[in-house]
Amino acid sequence: MNVLGIETSCDETSVGLVDETGNVLANVIATQVDIHARYGGIVPEIASRQHVLDIRPVCEQAISDAGIDWGDIDVIAATHGPGLAGSLIVGLNFAKGLAAALDVPLVGVNHMDGHVYAAWADPGGRGGDRSGETGLKPFQRDVGVKPIMCLVVSGGHTELVLLEDHGKFRLLGETRDDAAGEAFDKVARVLGLRYPGGPEIQRVAEGAPETEPFPRAWMRGTDEFSFSGLKTAVINRARKLGVYPRNSPGDEVDPGVVAGMARAFQDSVVDVLVTKTVAAAIREGCAGIVLAGGVAANRQLRETLVARSPVPVAVPPVAMCTDNGAMIAMSGLVNFRNGRLDDWDLDVIPNLRIGSTAAP
Ligand code: KG4
């Protein structure tokens, strides 16, 4: 059995394929990052239009990479939320058209479930890249899932979620303001770095000398997070050190100052995320931890969590942390196995919550 997964919730058009045991057969990603970089963030209408242009060639490439024919697809899975409405509509309707044409079932996938299930897909299958993979056994050898603590950190979400059984999520806490990735992106902008900010902050922070630390927002007694105070602290220090605001975009700033601030910012975010995730995993008696979402690509976050966790940590390879179709195919396979098929009236839900199939 082959499951095709379609992801268009944000600024990546991606189609992936997994087989019935979760081997990744293909994972093609057309990123729009360069198109949006000139605006310093995602422009929703441009994103939707680019998905329209890219979805068919990306899908054809995935099928060709997997070495299969259209007739070998047994299930079509597509992200139907959360995300940008216009972007989601492109992928979901393409999925409906394909499912109708091939006469196969349609399965809607929650994008956040998809991020978590990236840790179960086996990227060594055929289409994937194994670099950076650690921890828990791949899906096909790990059906008896015990409670697993999932930290899902992306551009739009920062959530601690308990995976109680396959496909069964319980949201324990989330950010009260900015998402972790959003904080990386906003702070990068203040420091004069390119969009998306996460990889840029990681790059300049590496090897930077230790500077005065930024505060940590612990939100004690809760599983919640807050990053807006940290963002304000960065802005205040950047003003004091003459890094922000710049009079014109080309203004030179001291790269040493920027690197030191990037490092102190990254240290603060990673410390809070790791400390709270490990504490929650111990409290809930978890058998393991899954780190997922675009920010899980961050090297320091990955390494610190692995070093500080008393239980095994699964982190998908970098290419499967940011938005991709293989993770949607994997999550679609789990939904299909749980009998969660959808009808033609499946709608996009831009504010869909993890652990839910309906609008809040
Ligand atoms: O999951 P994702 O691809 O898209 C959303 O669903 O939001 O996550 C994108 C986010 C962006 O905020 C980006 O800056 C962040 O992930 N990100 C990183 C790194 N790579 C991507 N943040 C920190 N370090 C990285 N290496």
Ligand code: ZN
């Ligand atoms: Zn995402």
